[in-house]
Amino acid sequence: MLSISQTIRVVILAVMLFPQCHEKQKLSEPLCLPFRLINDIIYVRIGINEIDSLNFIFDTGAGSTLIGLRTGDLLGLTNGKKSTNIGAAGSHPVQIFHGNSIAIGQETIDNISLIKNETELSSALLGERLDGIVGYDILSRFVVTIDYDRSLIELHDFGKYSADSSWHEIKFKKISNIPSISLAFTIDDKEYLGKFLVDSGADANMILGPSFVKDNGIMEEIHNSYSFNSRIGTSNAKTEVVITRISNMKMGKVDFRQVPLALILSNSGVFSLLNFDGILGNSILKRFNITFDYRKNRMFINPNKSIDEGFSVDCLGILFKKDKSDGKLIVQNTIKGSSAEKAGLIRGDTITSINNMDIKDLSSHELRILFRDDGSDITFEYLRSGQPYVVKMKLKALI
Template identity: 30%
Template sequence: MRLNKPVFLILLFAGHFIYSGAKAQNTPVITVPFILNFDHIIITLSLNGSEPLNFLFDSGAGGTLITNEAADSLGFKSSVNRKNVGVSGSHKVGVIKGVKLAVEDNKLGNITLLSTDMPLEEMDDGRKVHGVIGYPILSRYIVEIDYIKNLLKLYNRNSYTYTGNGQTLPINIVSNLPITGATVVMYNDMAFEGDFLVDTGARSYMIISAPSVVHYDMADNIGDYYSVRAKIGSSQKRAKIRHGKLKSLQFAGNNFEDVPVALSSDSKGVLSMPDIDGIIGNRLLRRYKVIFDYQHGLIHLEPNDQIGDSYETNLTGFNISFKKGKPFIKNVVDRSPADKAGLRNGDEVISINGNLVENISSEEVRQAFLANGDKIEIVIKRNRKFKYTEFILKALI
């Protein structure tokens, strides 16, 4: 399932001729700071002159979502309802047309919003995420994501010339989503070249779509694994995911060995489509400076200081989510260290290794669970009762 290579060559040569005759004018017209919130890019924007709202910047979002709560607070009324297809399936949305979009006091024009009752995960400090945006910005500008400086830079798409020394890959824009190629190698040494959604909204290294899992017989060729049902995508619907590792992933001129991978079994949404092999997520993308050029069908990837970082894998058997700034346990894996220690979904974390979580940052909470072999002492609250337990961090894969 590969993109048409002759088309790729035409795009590359066309890009060469377009760029070679133009003088570089690579001054961003807008620079937007962002927060990297547990691998989600959060920017602030304004709708119809509103106060700043928190939006997830998601290249995997073909439309612009806003929560019903935020839409109601702004007085927006939807004119019609329809179904919107997300990563993990479809859900009903309302359509709100003619909304004025502004970023950092810069007017970007009118957009159509899709209002949804699907809850979006809070930021780790308790602030709400009001919506998800991708295509309306990516289609109007050359977009550079600098994960080291936490800056989103928007360039004029008609005057921009790429002058960096990174890898340039062709992308196809399918249903407003950017698709590019990568090579996957499993532990049985079987390899395939596939077409993958470049998804800044995915908190993952790589996810393989359900049809490709079956087609390439991947389930038993990803080493040790564990399974969990987790919420994925903007729709926040649950899908069964099997987590393991690839022998290697070849992407943008780099060979990533023993990279974590998730295998989807979903029967709906993008991860069920036979012509998309999966998703390249933000945990891999953040190792580059990423430059999207939708106009010329290109993506430029420049390795940054994080390119050689070790992979973060699950050492606890649970994930953390924040509600009103408080950390809660979710997605507890059967027979994992957390499960054996008696932790359950919905437990509120009160302290870690004697430190009250209210006195430490969310990053310190995350860092506490990253050292394989460390002993963790944790106090949780469940049904208004406190419980102390301990366990040893151990890699699940």
């Protein structure tokens, strides 16, 4: 399902591989890797084996390097060792291929194990295929700085990097090759302390897992919320999600208030296997320039130009499914009390245009911006039982 207005993209890769001892790369100068930030996800172009310029998500929540089905076929990777990937909300079968290489500019990283998904990977890139997801295989070999201000990832030699003393240092522990930090936060005047995976592949602010939610009675503490079922992670598993807000959360020296929070209620995937309470997503991380030093288990953060941006939330209230044949959006459900429900949209309605723009020409990123514009007017053209209709509505934040 494509839930554009309610999407939570969480990419956690926890394929159980034999531990690999990665030799640190030697660089005379920092290596620069430009990126695009789309729907709060980092997209880079890297080479795999002999194929250049492939679209990858750069993801600190990726403990292994994942490739999509067609990309694996393009690389000639077939009949690999069968295994299981443990994703954010469930598991799914994969194949493992050892002895590959990653190319970043003129630098090559050898001895890479690739995890081939048995389906294609979903992407916010209009007209472009997402080839894969990479994280630990780069982070383990370099000191890595993600400069969101310049849309640039810098790779530094471990022996030559010197941290800027003005940046705030945070120690982390690694869980399945993913950094984990402790964060204190408040919900309706009640304080909590949790262990959060630092996941730049999560299109979210903060996420709490089902065990933490149940053990701490979170559902009894929240008052302003809405819920829906969504498919998340590389397994595309379906799970129940509740959206609410955190009153206060502090990261480094920065206090955030009224932060959107997702509660995952289905106890499956990595939430049922790994020892952590939640996920700190890229909608928070992008507000800092961040350096990761995996050798010393530390990260450095420095507020960037996005630090004071407001937190956008869904203002429409529709779960969509995309028709693969013509690109139109089919309404699967509407959120109770939302602008969409009040306007009369129902399951099965097929959206053909928004504000006189053909739906096929709009990327998920453009739709996200439209659907989060609180107070704006929006016009939908749609089909119901083959008959055309037009509806206008004013968008209002759901929380």
